[in-house]
Amino acid sequence: QSALTQEASVSGTVGQKVTLSCTRSNNNMGNYAVGWYQQISHGAPRTVMLGNSPPSGIPDRFSGSQSGTTASLTISGLQPEDEADYYCSTWDYSLNAVVFGGGTKLTVL
Amino acid sequence: DVQLVESGGGLVQPGGSLRLSCEASGFTFGNSWMSWVRQAPGKGLEWVANIRHDGIEKHYLESVKGRFTISRDAAKNLVFLQMSGLRADDTAVYFCASPLNYQLQFGFWGTGTLVTVSS
Numbered sequence: 001q002s003a004l005t006q007e008a009s010v011s012g013t014v015g016q017k018v019t020l021s022c023t024r025s026n027n028n029m030g031n032y033a034v035g036w037y038q039q040i041s042h043g044a045p046r047t048v049m050l051g052n053s054p055p056s057g058i059p060d061r062f063s064g065s066q067s068g069t070t071a072s073l074t075i076s077g078l079q080p081e082d083e084a085d086y087y088c089s090t091w092d093y094s095l096n097a098v099v100f101g102g103g104t105k106l107t108v109l
Numbered sequence: 110d111v112q113l114v115e116s117g118g119g120l121v122q123p124g125g126s127l128r129l130s131c132e133a134s135g136f137t138f139g140n141s142w143m144s145w146v147r148q149a150p151g152k153g154l155e156w157v158a159n160i161r162h163d164g165i166e167k168h169y170l171e172s173v174k175g176r177f178t179i180s181r182d183a184a185k186n187l188v189f190l191q192m193s194g195l196r197a198d199d200t201a202v203y204f205c206a207s208p209l210n211y212q213l214q215f216g217f218w219g220t221g222t223l224v225t226v227s228s
Binding site for chain 2: 027032033036037039042043044045046047048051053055085089090091095096097098099100101102103
C-alpha cells in the first residue's frame with residue numbers, strides 16, 4: 001500500500017480547472033517537496049511540478065501547492081494534451097526511500 | 110539540454126543478472142543524486158534506488174536490497190544498476206532520473222530500458 005494516495009481517475013472538459021491530490025498516509029515526509037510527473041501512454045515521465053515550482057517549459061496553467069499532509073496539482077484551463085497519468089512522489093525519511101502515489105488517470109472529455 | 114540515456118536491458122532468465130547503464134549529460138553530474146525508477150507492465154512508477162553525488166550514500170527499495178547495487182562513474186558521467194537474482198516481478202521498464210532543485214526528487218528522465226525476466 002502506497003504511502004501516498006491519489007485519486008484513481010479524474011476527468012474534466014477542455015478549459016475547465018481540475019485539481020489532483022496527493023495525500024500522505026503518515027507524517028514521515030517532513031518538509032520534503034512533492035514532485036508531480038506526467039506520463040502519456042507509458043512513455044517517459046515528464047516532470048510538471050516540484051514543490052510549487054514548475055520546471056522550465058511547463059505551461060503556466062500548471063500550479064502546485066502543499067498544505068499539511070496533502071499536495072495538489074492544479075491545471076487551470078485543461079487542454080486535450082493534458083490527458084495522461086499523473087504521479088506524485090516524495091522522500092520518506094523513515095524508510096529512507098522515495099515513495100510514489102498510485103497515479104491518477106486524467107481524462108479530458 | 111539534459112540527456113539521460115539508458116542501456117543494458119534485455120531478456121534474462123529467473124535468477125540471472127543484468128547491468129543497466131545510464132549516460133548523463135547537460136548538467137553537473139558530480140553534484141547530483143541519481144536514481145533508478147521502474148514501471149512494470151500496466152503498473153505505476155516505482156522507485157528502485159538512488160546514489161549520492163559522492164557515491165557513498167545509497168538507498169534501495171526494500172524488495173531489491175541485497176540483489177541490486179547502484180554505482181556511478183564520475184569521470185564518465187555514468188550511473189549503473191547491477192541486478193542479480195532477478196525475478197519475474199522485476200520485469201519492467203527501468204528509467205534513469207536526475208534531480209532539479211530538489212536532490213531527492215526527479216527533474217529529468219531518460220526514455221527507459223526494458224528488462225524482461227522470463228524462462
